[in-house]
Amino acid sequence: MDEIRILGIVGSLRKGSYNRLALKAAQGLMPSGAVLNLIELHGIPVFNQDNEMSLPASVFEFKRQILAADAILFATPEYNYSLPGGLKNAIDWASRPYGESAWTDKPAAVMGASVGNLGTARAQYHLRQILVAQNMPMVSQPEVMIGNAAQLFDPDGKLSDEPTRQHIQKLLRALVKLVENSR
Ligand SMILES: Cc1cc2nc3c(=O)[nH]c(=O)nc-3n(C[C@H](O)[C@H](O)[C@H](O)COP(=O)(O)O)c2cc1C
Secondary structure, three states, rough: OOEEEEEEOOOOOOOOHHHHHHHHHHOOOOOOOOOEEOOOOOOOOOHHHOOOOOOOHHHHHHHHHHHHHEEEEEOOOOOOOOOOOHHHHHHHHHHOOOOOOOOOOEEEEEEEEEOOOOOHHHHHHHHHHHHHHOOEOOOOOOOOOOOHHHHHHHOOOOEEOHHHHHHHHHHHHHHHHHHHHOO
């Protein structure tokens, strides 16, 4: 069977982002036969529907990578009880123009890391609602909500908490299974 290519979307632009670090940990936990490549949201302008018929280069490349992937793994921070505006903005761009969304039918999973106790729970439910609009088949369980993130990563950025690593591994297995079932 062909290798399964998963695109991990880094929902934070921050240099020391725990969400990026969580995705980097996931890269080392992939099931055999699957790879995880990461994409950043740097350089994506604020959405303007006037430009949706001639996409800015950064958006065109973002869309291209989504279309080329077999599945998407979102890693979202929580900003004010929701997902960051930058991530919503990128999702909006890639959903346009009407009828040409890059997300449609693309299997997806969601995880998130936060310094708070609830580990992005509220952001993840908002994100899931948005993905319903794109008709994306989604992994329901496990829910990977990494709370108190500052305590779970080493100073060198490695995810050292073994239960969290195992939880991410379960999510990755579930996403790969979702892709296999949709082939
Ligand atoms: C504008 C803003 C709003 C935030 N709101 C929340 C929040 O509602 N819940 C929460 O758990 N953390 C909140 N935080 C803290 C984030 O969890 C923390 O900044 C986290 O490190 C962001 O993810 P990152 O490390 O991937 O950048 C907020 C941070 C910012 C900058």
